[in-house]
Amino acid sequence: MSKRTIQSHFSSSSASTPHTNESTSEPKKSRVEFSHSDLIGDPGKRKPIDDYQPEIRDQVKRAYALNGPTQPRDIIFPQYSEYKDATYCLYCYLFFNSAKPEKFGSSVFAHQGYTHVEARLKCEDFMNQKTNVGRKLVQISKEEEKCYEIQLTASLGVARFLIMQGDAFRGHDESSTSLNKGTYREMIDWYKDKVEIVKEVYEKCSKNCQMLSPDIQKDLTKACAEEVTSVIIDEIRGKKFSVLIDESRDVSIKEQMTVILRFVNDEGKAMERFLGLQHVQSCTAIALKEGLVRMLSSHNLSISMLRGQGYDGASNMRGEFNGVQKLIRDENPYAFYGHCFAHQLQLVVVNDTLLAKHHDVLLEKIKNGEIMTGRDVLEIVKKDSIKPACNGGALGLIGKMESFDFVFILHLMIKLLSMTDILSRALQRKDQDIVEAIYLIMDVKDGLQDMRENGWEPLLKKKINVRGTSRRRKQKVTNMHYYHVEIFLVAIDAILTELNHRFNETSSELLVCMACFNPRKSFSNFDVDKLVRPAEIYAEYFDIGDLTVLPNELKSFVNRARRTPEFLGCTELGKVAEIMVKTNMNTSYQSVYRPIELTLILPVATASVERIFSAMTIIKTDLRSKIGDEWLNDLMICYNKKEIFRKICNEKIKK
Numbered sequence: 298m299s300k301r302t303i304q305s306h307f308s309s310s311s312a313s314t315p316h317t318n319e320s321t322s323e324p325k326k327s328r329v330e331f332s333h334s335d336l337i338g339d340p341g342k343r344k345p346i347d348d349y350q351p352e353i354r355d356q357v358k359r360a361y362a363l364n365g366p367t368q369p370r371d372i373i374f375p376q377y378s379e380y381k382d383a384t385y386c387l388y389c390y391l392f393f394n395s396a397k398p399e400k401f402g403s404s405v406f407a408h409q410g411y412t413h414v415e416a417r418l419k420c421e422d423f424m425n426q427k428t429n430v431g432r433k434l435v436q437i438s439k440e441e442e443k444c445y446e447i448q449l450t451a452s453l454g455v456a457r458f459l460i461m462q463g464d465a466f467r468g469h470d471e472s473s474t475s476l477n478k479g480t481y482r483e484m485i486d487w488y489k490d491k492v493e494i495v496k497e498v499y500e501k502c503s504k505n506c507q508m509l510s511p512d513i514q515k516d517l518t519k520a521c522a523e524e525v526t527s528v529i530i531d532e533i534r535g536k537k538f539s540v541l542i543d544e545s546r547d548v549s550i551k552e553q554m555t556v557i558l559r560f561v562n563d564e565g566k567a568m569e570r571f572l573g574l575q576h577v578q579s580c581t582a583i584a585l586k587e588g589l590v591r592m593l594s595s596h597n598l599s600i601s602m603l604r605g606q607g608y609d610g611a612s613n614m615r616g617e618f619n620g621v622q623k624l625i626r627d628e629n630p631y632a633f634y635g636h637c638f639a640h641q642l643q644l645v646v647v648n649d650t651l652l653a654k655h656h657d658v659l660l661e662k663i664k665n666g667e668i669m670t671g672r673d674v675l676e677i678v679k680k681d682s683i684k685p686a687c688n689g690g691a692l693g694l695i696g697k698m699e700s701f702d703f704v705f706i707l708h709l710m711i712k713l714l715s716m717t718d719i720l721s722r723a724l725q726r727k728d729q730d731i732v733e734a735i736y737l738i739m740d741v742k743d744g745l746q747d748m749r750e751n752g753w754e755p756l757l758k759k760k761i762n763v764r765g766t767s768r769r770r771k772q773k774v775t776n777m778h779y780y781h782v783e784i785f786l787v788a789i790d791a792i793l794t795e796l797n798h799r800f801n802e803t804s805s806e807l808l809v810c811m812a813c814f815n816p817r818k819s820f821s822n823f824d825v826d827k828l829v830r831p832a833e834i835y836a837e838y839f840d841i842g843d844l845t846v847l848p849n850e851l852k853s854f855v856n857r858a859r860r861t862p863e864f865l866g867c868t869e870l871g872k873v874a875e876i877m878v879k880t881n882m883n884t885s886y887q888s889v890y891r892p893i894e895l896t897l898i899l900p901v902a903t904a905s906v907e908r909i910f911s912a913m914t915i916i917k918t919d920l921r922s923k924i925g926d927e928w929l930n931d932l933m934i935c936y937n938k939k940e941i942f943r944k945i946c947n948e949k950i951k952k
Contacts, residue, residue, distance in 0.1 A: 338367050340367055519927075532560070532570065541556075542585075554574070566874070606622050606633070608622070710788075713788060749790070756785070853886070
């Protein structure tokens with residue numbers, strides 16, 4: 298029997314075994330990915346670490362470790378689950394040793410031993426980059442560390458500039474021979490040409506450590522976004538807040554839900570902070586509510602701290618968010634929905650904003666002489682046009698512009714729009730409070746009513762030079778009646794009707810009560826009985842003792858405020874809160890400050906949300922339509938919160 302070689306063994310086996318598609322084709326494993334939005338804030342709802350795929354297990358551990366323990370109520374404990382009303386340990390969750398099962402009892406501490414310290418040490422070692430196994434296997438000199446630091450600083454500086462400007466990172470052709478390798482790579486090359494030491498570092502470093510890859514660009518952006526978000530969360534932590542939510546489609550026809558948080562900071566000022574974008578697969582009430590809870594949970598914010606909800610007017614009309622607010626109210630009855638007051642105000646804002654835009658355009662055209670310029674253009678068209686249709690159309694438009702109707706309505710609209718413009722601009726302020734908004738609308742309504750009764754004669758006295766009316770035109774009514782009743786009164790009544798329809802000052806008991814705390818005219822509307830009512834509405838934060846002493850505390854505060862110079866000239870409830878914090882009166886009169894704070898939290902309008910969507914059209918364009926949801930969210934956070942992003946130093950981001 299002949300000896301068989303290794304080659305013959307393989308050849309015979311291969312020959313005897315036919316290759317078929319069934320034997321060689323194996324299903325491809327889908328790539329498992331993990332993003333920050335997948336974090337589950339409530340520790341009682343998390344699945345064990347061992348249930349995650351091995352290839353992403355370290356990513357999950359690092360994400361939870363960076364996020365820190367869930368402490369929704371700003372109480373010092375390891376972790377707290379509102380779902381199970383129990384405490385948990387983050388270290389033990391991440392590095393639990395299943396080989397050492399534990400149970401509470403004396404044996405844990407006396408015989409078996411408690412492995413919490415072991416888990417804590419493992420977590421600290423895991424987060425320490427210098428103790429990483431890969432770092433130990435590869436010895437890095439001090440010189441190499443210094444070069445890497447220079448390289449990282451240059452890359453981060455370029456990334457920060459592009460993020461601040463909302464510019465694209467990538468290019469169509471990023472090869473070394475390309476004439477335009479994309480903004481990020483081109484700026485790195487420019488940086489190397491300008492700074493000699495940076496150029497030397499890039500020339501010395503290995504080809505696989507250029508810090509130019511798309512993953513590096515995304516990591517730099519994420520590091521920036523995490524630091525910005527960390528500042529925002531630190532501002533909010535332990536405070537009550539409300540949410541302003543809206544959804545819109547981006548250029549790639551994806552439904553993006555924007556979440557903005559409104560709260561009162563440590564200085565007593567109402568703030569609105571952009572929390573992030575959340576891609577939702579559908580616009581059902583359950584999907585939107587789950588998306589909101591998931592976003593809050595990923596930042597260790599609890600829905601139990603929610604005290605107000607505000608949604609866009611158009612979305613409310615579609616009915617998408619009506620179910621959302623009910624689902625949230627079922628879980629948290631103190632999360633008051635803004636339909637009774639903020640919704641009406643915001644619809645007025647929408648309409649008045651349109652009027653304000655027309656007002657600005659109209660004044661600009663009159664100032665620049667564009668209306669008369671347009672008439673001159675029509676004169677040229679009428680004179681030089683060889684087409685009868687163009688000639689006749691231009692002649693007709695000139696006639697309309699020279700008519701009394703056109704000029705009269707022009708002057709009337711300038712007057713009306715100047716009144717509503719004040720309201721529109723004021724309501725779009727980020728720090729506007731709901732009580733001040735009431736007074737603004739009341740002022741506009743009073744002004745319009747006064748104009749309706751007394752503004753006709755002053756308008757008639759304006760000198761208006763127009764072309765005369767043809768005698769052939771039959772007058773069914775007198776000119777005075779036509780312009781006074783059918784134009785002047787109708788225009789004013791249309792705006793008054795809109796205001797009265799969209800906003801009714803008796804629609805919210807809370808607002809009517811807190812309006813008595815307005816500081817105008819030295820708290821002239823002060824009413825103790827009405828001001829006690831908000832404390833009864835927020836009964837969770839006021840015990841029987843607080844409610845008993847609140848009337849006397851309110852009287853004492855108002856008497857002191859009337860004697861305090863800082864309150865002189867104060868006209869807004871928001872300023873009252875700021876002055877109370879500045880003078881430490883918020884600690885002396887805590888029962889007075891709390892309902893003011895809760896009122897300021899209530900959302901006024903969703904103008905901030907619309908600004909976010911405007912910014913999204915800058916970040917995600919037709920040429921950048923393939924940008925991922927996570928990268929888009931990171932870019933949006935930094936771009937929309939530039940005032941925070943600018944203050945964060947590079948050293949903090951590099952950590």
